[in-house]
Amino acid sequence: MRSLESQLTAAPPVTRAFLEELPGKSLLGPSVSSALVRYDVGAFSEAMASALDLPLPSVLRQTAVSRKSDYTAGRYCARVAMSRFSDEAGRPYAVPPGPAEAAPHWPRGLVGSISHARGRAVSLIASASQFRSIGVDIDRVMEPEQARKIEAEICPTELHALPRVPAIRALHVTAIFSAKESLFKCLYPLVNQMFWFDAASVVISRDLSGNLLGFRATLTCDLPPFSKGWTVRGRLRCEEGYVLSAIALP
Ligand SMILES: CC(C)(COP(=O)(O)OP(=O)(O)OC[C@H]1O[C@@H](n2cnc3c(N)ncnc32)[C@H](O)[C@@H]1OP(=O)(O)O)[C@@H](O)C(=O)NCCC(=O)NCCS
Structure with missing residues (x-):
C-alpha cells in the first residue's frame, strides 16, 4: 500500500x-x-x-x-x-x-x-x-436547545449530575452521548446485540481548567459476556467545536 x-x-x-x-x-x-x-x-x-x-x-x-x-x-x-x-x-x-x-x-x-x-x-x-475491540465517536457539540430535547433519553441515569449552565450542560450531554456511542461500537462486535442509552451510566472527568479528559462507563444491565456493573474507561477531547471519544478494550 x-x-x-x-x-x-x-x-x-x-x-x-x-x-x-x-x-x-x-x-x-x-x-x-x-x-x-x-x-x-x-x-x-x-x-x-x-x-x-x-x-x-x-x-x-x-x-x-x-x-x-x-x-x-x-x-x-x-x-x-x-x-x-x-x-x-x-x-x-x-x-x-x-x-x-x-x-x-x-x-x-x-x-x-x-x-x-x-x-x-x-x-x-x-x-x-x-x-479485543475499539470504539470511537465524534460529534459536533450540541446547541443547548438541542441537548435539552434529548438529554432525558441520552442521560437517564446522569441527569441529576448535569451542570445547570446551559452551554456547559450541552457540552456534557454531547460528551455522554459520544462516550455511549463509543461504548456501543466497542462492545457490539463482542455482544452481538443492540443496546440503548440506558444500558450504561457514564461519569465524565475534566482537568482543572474544565477541559474534557475522560470517562468511566458502567453497565446497568447484563450484556453477555459482560455483566451488570462491568466498568471501562475511555478518553474524551473537545476541539474546534467537536467532541471526540474513544475506548480500547485490552
Ligand atoms: C451505530 C451507531 C452507534 C452509529 O453512530 P452514529 O453517531 O450514527 O454515526 P457515527 O458516524 O459515529 O458512526 C458510524 C459508523 O459506525 C460504524 N458502525 C455502524 N454500526 C456499528 C456497529 N453495530 N458496531 C460497531 N460499529 C458500527 C460504521 O463504521 C459507521 O460508519 P459507515 O457506515 O460509514 O462505515 C448509532 O447509529 C446507533 O445505532 N446508536 C444506538 C446504539 C447506542 O448508541 N446505544 C448506546 C449504548 S450505551
Missing part, C-alpha cells in the same frame, strides 16, 4: 478540496493508530470517491450526498490508520469496503472503529493481538 503522503500526493487536487488530514496524537496512545480528517460535504462528488480509490457500496448509491461523503471520509481515515500495519505475509491490509450502516468487517489481525460528523471523520485501528 502507498504511504499516506504518496496517496495524498497522487490524489488529484480536486480530492484535496474535499478532505484534509488533521495532525494530532491518537486519543488512545501510541499503540492505537489514528487518523482524523476535516471534510467538506459540499465539495464531494462520486468522482472524489473513485479518485480516492474508495468505491461506494451499492447500498449507498441512492443515498444523500452527505451520507456518501461521510462514508468516504470515514473509510479514508480507516485506510490511513491501517497503513501502519501489515498482515502475516507482510502485505498491507485493504480497507474493508462494507458493510455500510453496520460494524465494518475488519481484516483478521486488526480491530478498529470509524466515526463521522458532517465535517470531521476519525478512525482508530489497533492490532487484535493487543486489543
Whole structure:
C-alpha cells in the first residue's frame, strides 16, 4: 500500500478540496493508530470517491450526498490508520469496503472503529493481538436547545449530575452521548446485540481548567459476556467545536 503522503500526493487536487488530514496524537496512545480528517460535504462528488480509490457500496448509491461523503471520509481515515500495519505475509491490509450502516468487517489481525460528523471523520485501528475491540465517536457539540430535547433519553441515569449552565450542560450531554456511542461500537462486535442509552451510566472527568479528559462507563444491565456493573474507561477531547471519544478494550 502507498504511504499516506504518496496517496495524498497522487490524489488529484480536486480530492484535496474535499478532505484534509488533521495532525494530532491518537486519543488512545501510541499503540492505537489514528487518523482524523476535516471534510467538506459540499465539495464531494462520486468522482472524489473513485479518485480516492474508495468505491461506494451499492447500498449507498441512492443515498444523500452527505451520507456518501461521510462514508468516504470515514473509510479514508480507516485506510490511513491501517497503513501502519501489515498482515502475516507482510502485505498491507485493504480497507474493508462494507458493510455500510453496520460494524465494518475488519481484516483478521486488526480491530478498529470509524466515526463521522458532517465535517470531521476519525478512525482508530489497533492490532487484535493487543486489543479485543475499539470504539470511537465524534460529534459536533450540541446547541443547548438541542441537548435539552434529548438529554432525558441520552442521560437517564446522569441527569441529576448535569451542570445547570446551559452551554456547559450541552457540552456534557454531547460528551455522554459520544462516550455511549463509543461504548456501543466497542462492545457490539463482542455482544452481538443492540443496546440503548440506558444500558450504561457514564461519569465524565475534566482537568482543572474544565477541559474534557475522560470517562468511566458502567453497565446497568447484563450484556453477555459482560455483566451488570462491568466498568471501562475511555478518553474524551473537545476541539474546534467537536467532541471526540474513544475506548480500547485490552
Ligand atoms: C451505530 C451507531 C452507534 C452509529 O453512530 P452514529 O453517531 O450514527 O454515526 P457515527 O458516524 O459515529 O458512526 C458510524 C459508523 O459506525 C460504524 N458502525 C455502524 N454500526 C456499528 C456497529 N453495530 N458496531 C460497531 N460499529 C458500527 C460504521 O463504521 C459507521 O460508519 P459507515 O457506515 O460509514 O462505515 C448509532 O447509529 C446507533 O445505532 N446508536 C444506538 C446504539 C447506542 O448508541 N446505544 C448506546 C449504548 S450505551
